[in-house]
Amino acid sequence: MGTTEHEVTGGEAHAGCGCGVDEEGRKAAGVDPAAKERNLKRLRRIEGQVRGLQRMVEEDRYCADIMTQIASVHEALRGVGRELMRNHLKHCASSAIRAGEGEAEAMYDELIELMYRHAR
Template sequence: MRTRRRKAVAVDPQIKARNVRRLRRIAGQIRGLERMVGEERYCTDILIQISSVQEALRAVGKALMGNHLRHCAAQAIRSGPGAKADAVYDELLQLVYKYSR
């Protein structure tokens, strides 16, 4: 399924910069994981690093979710009842469902 490219209504520049830094750090952690697997490092050590990457990704997701709720969703909902607000409510329900798994 292909999704349309949409732009955020507003992005806090500090949150964006922090997320980019976090994602670069995560990319480095993943490269480290690849090396660990290639070097046949102890499974527990690899699993601990995987857990660290997952937690770092959750932190980025939390920041993105907060920005989306504060800006994108809030603006659509403030625009009043109608198809746009209903679509945002549906989108938020799907996000909460997917993010909470």
């Protein structure tokens, strides 16, 4: 089994596909700078939407309007998640799978867990 830039252990979810290294020291195998910038831009927009939601609640706005905005934020977050998953598959997962059986098996477990978590 070869050593790669992406170290997978225990099938835990890898959060490094936009930040480089996760809390367990696993490294992203590659981050597309354009995708990273798109994600940051989208997250800033979402942050603004959440602040707007806070104002709506503080101002006792109509519940249905608040719920509509919550649905919008939820879908925007799902879009960022899809982009991160795409990058994770393209860089981190493909690198781990090419590395050999041990890393590939751990990556398969990680991907299955991510898909279950994301499909909720």
